[in-house]
Amino acid sequence: MTLPAHAEDLGHQIYAIDTGFERARFDAAYLVVDSGRAAFIDTGHNAAVPRLLDTLAALGLSRDAVDWVIPTHVHLDHAGGAGLLMTQLPQARALIHPRGARHLINPLALVEGARAVYGVEVVRQTYGTVEPIPAERVVESHDAMEILLGQRPLRLIDTPGHARHHHCIWDARSRGWFTGDTFGISYREFDTAAGPWMFPSTTPVQFDPDALRQSIDRLLESDPQVLYPTHFSRVDNVPRVAAQFREVLDQFVSGARAVQADWPADRAERVRRLEAMVASTLLASARKAGISLAEEAVLALLQMDVTLNAQGINVWLSQGTARKTEPEG
Template structure:
């Protein structure tokens, strides 16, 4: 747990250390807001971190979830039960799934299987509709002395917003500004790749969202996976170029039966080459160790996107 400019980074403990972050934003008079919250099994750890930050649970006024993927919003139900004064701020497309998470639970069980679901996601709870605020584009959350603006940033998901904190001129971006793990930092700065996980990846929307965020001239961007990055303009250019490269890899696969494996191979080669250019030691090993799971998920999302555009064309 680390605090910077009145924002405390909380490691949610999802799967491994320094994989998934939530952010505690400190307002005036001890009031606070929590942005993203990890999965349901992460909720006790997040609550312990709030306590360790010296923030009373009844002074958390807002819980904001950038989108309703389970590593960002799965813990919202248990946390709302433990934070009696909080209201939940969620994209209008995601609000129904927080009030009734049954479809999220069903989908997670289908994707992960019962054993993995029980280990990583069990314990999701509904949130009382009276405590849910649907945040349309531009919605301002009135944290005491520190308003937070929710800005639509689709591309990773249609139900995604990012949070602008004018006090620090920074974004809390969820997954809209890609993945940037601290293990891959070098003397050249942070290394970032897009996250194209299923099922709503859209390359043009993703690039537009990245450009929209960087157009504010942010001093920093806080990503969920993982931590704070600067050099935002350079990283935005890298991310946009890598979206195009990833799409080209997916489009270039002709063997339908081996499509997923070919996309995985193409993404791995792309990231290893980029890691080498970035000065990362032993790039092949580093990419496998740090990005292996994300490569699999990104390939799945690209496959879903290919199927969607083929269906749209009537192929």
């Protein structure tokens, strides 16, 4: 078996697929296999679908072998290609958080929310036409739900904090969580001899630090040995990255409150100050983690995260006045 260049065998019949979204090793979808049956966890955008199908074929599996497509949540870098992928998988059902299911059945509000954050032209060029998933092929998850993939149990729990339409998936065989964005982001460019570095994703518009802390606590109750975040791929040394995550989250909150204490009336100025806070917090955390890349290189890799995290924190500080830009669920 030879995997395509965009796919990696992570062990335990789990495969990470680089979706090609934004840059190499930025956005992952996962293919999980057991007893000749398969599931995709997150899909990337429409342009990723050929990569997902190529990986399936490289493993000698037919499209009929896929039982489940499971977006961790409905943000378009995770689920934008789910509808198109489902058209190619005749036996698959889509397992979606109940707050997000209707937005993949009818993606109009989801796309409008993305346009409000990124702009109409960016959404058109990046995501294309987001295809709906027929309602009869959608299954809504619930907290502590368990499904069988072949003989392999997968358990889903509700994990708000990044988004209210987010669930995470536990795989007992690898003792790992597929965490979407709940457990944050860990880019492989920042790996050091000491291990990976991880930080929270507070992107618009449903960031809730208290809920996020509770979700992380629930994930850690299972004593995971590995995490599978969408950004990007397998992360080991869970206690280390959990400590990093919590420290940065606390610093985001305290830094945001400091900005709020001198709150500019102008939204653009508020976001600019929050961007400066987010950038300095992440840079300090990266240095503490032993990352020796030049400051310019670190900030270049984090540019999108700084911008979106600041926007999400601004919405949170503004007590939800901008929540209408994303599906409420």
